[in-house]
Amino acid sequence: TNGVLYLVDKTENNIQRKFLCYTLEDEKRDEKIKGETRIPAGTYKIELRKEGGFHWKYDKRFPDIEGISLSGNDVKFPEVLIGKPSVLAVAFKQKAQLCINSWADEFFPIYGINKNVNYYEIPMLGPQWTMARNWIDGGMRGGVPKPLHDYTATYYGPLRSYYKSLGISSRGDCYMFVLDKDGIIKNRFNGYATKDSLEEMFKLIDSLNE
Numbered sequence: 001t002n003g004v005l006y007l008v009d010k011t012e013n014n015i016q017r018k019f020l021c022y023t024l025e026d027e028k029r030d031e032k033i034k035g036e037t038r039i040p041a042g043t044y045k046i047e048l049r050k051e052g053g054f055h056w057k058y059d060k061r062f063p064d065i066e067g068i069s070l071s072g073n074d075v076k077f078p079e080v081l082i083g084k085p086s087v088l089a090v091a092f093k094q095k096a097q098l099c100i101n102s103w104a105d106e107f108f109p110i111y112g113i114n115k116n117v118n119y120y121e122i123p124m125l126g127p128q129w130t131m132a133r134n135w136i137d138g139g140m141r142g143g144v145p146k147p148l149h150d151y152t153a154t155y156y157g158p159l160r161s162y163y164k165s166l167g168i169s170s171r172g173d174c175y176m177f178v179l180d181k182d183g184i185i186k187n188r189f190n191g192y193a194t195k196d197s198l199e200e201m202f203k204l205i206d207s208l209n210e
Contacts, residue, residue, distance in 0.1 A: 001025040001038065009161055014127075016158065018064075060185045062088070062177065063165040067122060067153035070141050075153035077122070078183030085208035086118035086179040087201075092159065092171040096123075097143065099173035102193040103201075110202065113147055116209055118179075121152045130156045176201065180208050 003023040009016045029037040062078040069075050077088070087107065089100040100121060111117045121144075129136060133156055144152050162168075167188070168175065176189040178201060187204055189197050 001027070009158065011158060011160070014158070062179055062183050062185055063162060065122060065153075065155050065162070067155040068137075069151070069153045070137060070144060070149035073150065075120070077120070077153075078179065081118050081120075081179060081183050083181055084116065084118050085181060085205055086120070086177075086183075087205070088177040088179065089119075089121040090124060090166070090175045090177060091122070091173075092124045092168075093173060096174045099192050100176075103174075103176050103189075103198070106193060106198050111205070114151060117205055119151055121148070123152070123154045124159060124162065125154065125156050126159050127157050178204050178208075 001024070003025065005020045005023050007018045007020050009018065026036055026038040062081070064079075065077040067075050067077075078086075081088075087103075089103065091097075091100060104119075104121075107119065111119070113119060123140070125136070133154075137154055140152065140154070141149065166175070166177075172190050173192060174190075176193075177185055178187045178189075180186055186208065187201070189201060
């Protein structure tokens with residue numbers, strides 16, 4: 001049986017339905033064959049199963065975010081990251097670039113731009129800014145070096161679910177996420193870079209590249 005699975009995000013004034021994946025179910029059988037028979041038709045209560053390794057991996061997986069880069073390309077996270085370790089600079093505040101630069105200015109001389117390690121900046125803006133998108137992105141193009149236009153992808157839309165999935169309780173200056181080759185979050189660094197936090201980040205990146 002073929003199907004479609006959606007994630008429904010309800011807010012006070014809006015309901016958004018987001019495509020997750022297609023589903024494929026085993027066929028109906030009068031006599032059950034293990035691993036080849038679907039569950040009987042009916043209504044079932046869905047609960048979160050936390051046992052086993054898959055829950056941990058999904059729980060730590062970077063959430064799905066769809067943005068448009070400053071060069072005009074559609075970018076889907078974490079899909080675009082799979083295959084290499086990644087560093088993601090996520091910002092919810094307008095003046096977060098100085099915070100991001102405190103990390104990026106030390107990162108690029110060592111790792112370059114998307115060579116052995118993915119690097120993306122993701123400005124996160126609420127839905128009220130969507131109408132001003134062209135104006136905002138145009139301003140960003142003037143302030144972000146052109147080699148990074150492909151790797152700066154702006155998101156416009158509801159933010160509440162991302163605060164929860166990223167474990168963010170307040171809009172700090174910036175958040176730096178380090179992901180492994182499967183898009184799993186290995187660590188998060190908050191605020192301006194320090195000597196110790198940079199050393200910790202680079203050590204983690206190198207371990208993921210071994």
